[in-house]
Amino acid sequence: MHAARLRVIFARMSAISYDSRQAPILFIADLHLDSSRPQAIHAFLRFLQTRASSAAALFILGDLFEAWIGDDARPTDDPIAPALAALQAHDTDVWLMHGNRDFLLGLDYAQAAGASLLHEPLCIEIDAAPIVLEHGDALCTDDLAYQAFRSQVRDSHWQSQFLALPIAERIEQANAARIRSGEDMAEKSNAIMDVNEAAVTERMQAFNVYHLIHGHTHRPAIHEFLLNEKKAQRMVLGDWFEQGSVLTVNDGDWQLESIPFATEAV
Secondary structure, three states: OOHHHHOOOOOOEEEEEEOOOOOOEEEEOOOOEOOOOHHHHHHHHHHHHOOHHHOOEEEEEOOOEOOOOOHHHOOOOOOHHHHHHHHHHHOOEEEEEOOOOOOOOOHHHHHHOOOEEEOOOEEEEEOOEEEEEEOOHHHOOOOHHHHHHHHHHOOHHHHHHHHOOOHHHHHHHHHHHHHHHHHHHHHOOHHHHOOOHHHHHHHHHHHOOOEEEEOOOOOOEEEEEEEOOEEEEEEEOOOOOOOEEEEEEEOOEEEEEEEOOOOOOO
16 A cells, blocks of 8 residues: 555545565654754655665654644745655655644645645554554643644634635744743643543543554653553654654564764765
């Protein structure tokens, strides 16, 4: 199932299935790519040219960009979409999921990147085991203020109104929102900004799965626990601020790895 043939799809439940004995499957999130952080961009481009080019699929589970105010505002010198699209030549499927920073990524960008755009939460299969994927912010249910904000900006009417604004005004509003977000985070406890265990349990039971992969919290780890008296795993992807982070499934083996940033540019 290749992005080159699928073009762009939206799905909540899907027949996406991979066998890790054939080729690795990669999961990343929270790159927060921005021109102010060229090392992260260089590291990601290297990652696409090396690791991703030999994978069966690359799942990007939200926050590929630090901010996204609409596909019509995509920089003319954007190196990311062409680099993602180049993976089609290697038969690597590219799957994009919205995060809390880039929830306005649309069909135009997905097409330019040769990617498929996915709704969350999404259930896929790897090695015949069902796995739920999502960005992770919807699981942070203790943060009531954030959940109210999330509901507002994910509303289609709000998005249509925002995208109708001039680009300059959208940039101004996005910058103001980022400042407010930083101030709010400074006042909140780490516990409030983490996922709620009951929300995790509810999600996994709703999909009848024992594996969940998400990002958002920037706390990379593989958590093992019992769910319905069976072993379950919640795999949390790391961010790409000081180093990269990738969850790799290869021949049945799951590894959460760090990717050091090199000092030289691509």
